[in-house]
Amino acid sequence: MPRNRRGKTLCLIGFALALCALSTHWLSRAYLVFDFFNNLTLQYILIAVAFAIGFFMPRARVLTAMVLIVAGLLAIAAWPHYVSDRVAPAIAAAPNEKSLKLMSFNTWSRNTDWKAVVAEIRRNDPDIVTMIEFGHEKKAAFDELRKDYPHAVHCMEKRYCHLALMSKLPIKVIAARAIWLGPTYIHVRLGAEHGNTHVFALHSTRPPHVRSQIVQLTTMTRHLKKFSGPKIVMGDFNSTPYATLLQKFTAGSGLNRVTRLPTYPTHYGPFAQIAIDHVFLSDDVRPLSEARIGNNAGSDHYPVIVDVAVPAR
Numbered sequence: 001m002p003r004n005r006r007g008k009t010l011c012l013i014g015f016a017l018a019l020c021a022l023s024t025h026w027l028s029r030a031y032l033v034f035d036f037f038n039n040l041t042l043q044y045i046l047i048a049v050a051f052a053i054g055f056f057m058p059r060a061r062v063l064t065a066m067v068l069i070v071a072g073l074l075a076i077a078a079w080p081h082y083v084s085d086r087v088a089p090a091i092a093a094a095p096n097e098k099s100l101k102l103m104s105f106n107t108w109s110r111n112t113d114w115k116a117v118v119a120e121i122r123r124n125d126p127d128i129v130t131m132i133e134f135g136h137e138k139k140a141a142f143d144e145l146r147k148d149y150p151h152a153v154h155c156m157e158k159r160y161c162h163l164a165l166m167s168k169l170p171i172k173v174i175a176a177r178a179i180w181l182g183p184t185y186i187h188v189r190l191g192a193e194h195g196n197t198h199v200f201a202l203h204s205t206r207p208p209h210v211r212s213q214i215v216q217l218t219t220m221t222r223h224l225k226k227f228s229g230p231k232i233v234m235g236d237f238n239s240t241p242y243a244t245l246l247q248k249f250t251a252g253s254g255l256n257r258v259t260r261l262p263t264y265p266t267h268y269g270p271f272a273q274i275a276i277d278h279v280f281l282s283d284d285v286r287p288l289s290e291a292r293i294g295n296n297a298g299s300d301h302y303p304v305i306v307d308v309a310v311p312a313r
Helices: 003-022 024-030 032-055 061-086 116-122 136-145 208-225 243-252
Strands: 099-105 128-132 151-154 163-167 171-177 184-190 196-204 233-238 279-280 304-311
Touching: 003 024, 003 032, 003 061, 024 032, 024 136, 024 196, 032 061, 032 208, 032 243, 061 304, 099 116, 099 233, 099 279, 116 136, 128 136, 128 196, 128 233, 136 151, 136 163, 151 171, 151 184, 163 184, 163 196, 184 243, 208 243, 233 304
Parallel strands: 099 128, 196 233
Antiparallel strands: 099 304, 128 163, 151 163, 171 184, 184 196, 233 279
C-alpha cells in the first residue's frame, strides 16, 4: 500500500475508534457499566479532531495527528495551572453569611512525604480540609496539623477507610463509615453560627470496579437526602463531569458541582488529565471564588480549594 494511502487509512481508523469511544456516552445511559469510557471524553474528542485534521493533510498525515494529540494533552495538563494562577480573590460573604475555605486532598497512600502534605495544607490555610488515602503512614501529619486544626476526626484505624477531616471550627461528628453499600465517608456538622452545615468527605471506589462505583454513588445520593439544611460534599469521586454516573449523582442529590479542573494523575509530572476530585454545594451554600488546584506535595492528585459562604443562623 502506498505511504500516502496508508496514512489516510490509519487516520480514518483512528478517527473511527475515537468516535466509537465517544458513542459510549449514549450507551451508558442504558448500561452504566460503559460509563468508564466517558471519563476520557475530552481526550477522545481531541483524538478524533487530530485524526480528522491529519486525514486532510497532503502528507505526513499520521505524524500531524500524533503531534496534535500530544499538543492537546499538554494543553489539558496546563489548563488547571493556567486557571488557578488567575483565579480572582474570593468575594466577601454577605452579613447573614459566614465564609469558609475548603480543601479536598487525596494525599495518595504511597506518598510518604507527610511533611510536604503538611506544608501544602498550611500554605493554602483552609478552614476545613479533607484528606483521602490518609492512612497510618501519615499519622505524623495528622498529629502535626492538630496544632492548626484542633477539631478533627479520622478513620485511619478502620479497614478500607483512610480518611481524615480537620477543621478550625467546632464540629459535631455524625459518622465515619467504610464497609457499607455507599462509599467511604466522614460526616460532621458545623455549629449554629455556621448554619448547622453538614460536611461530608467521601472516597468512591474507582474503575474498573464500575458496578461497585454505581452502587456506592447511588446509595450516597439517597443517603444525602436524609439530611436537611446546608450541605457540602467533597472528596475523590473517581468520576469526571463527562461521566453519566457523576451527572446522575448531581441531579439526584440536588447539589451543585463547583469543580471542573483536571486533578489526576500527577505522580509522573504536572500532566493531570481528568477531573475526579470534586466539591458539591447545596443551594444555600454559595461559592465565593472559582475552584482552583494546589501543589500535589508528592501525591498523584492535585488538591482542590474553593471559598464558600454558608448561612449564619
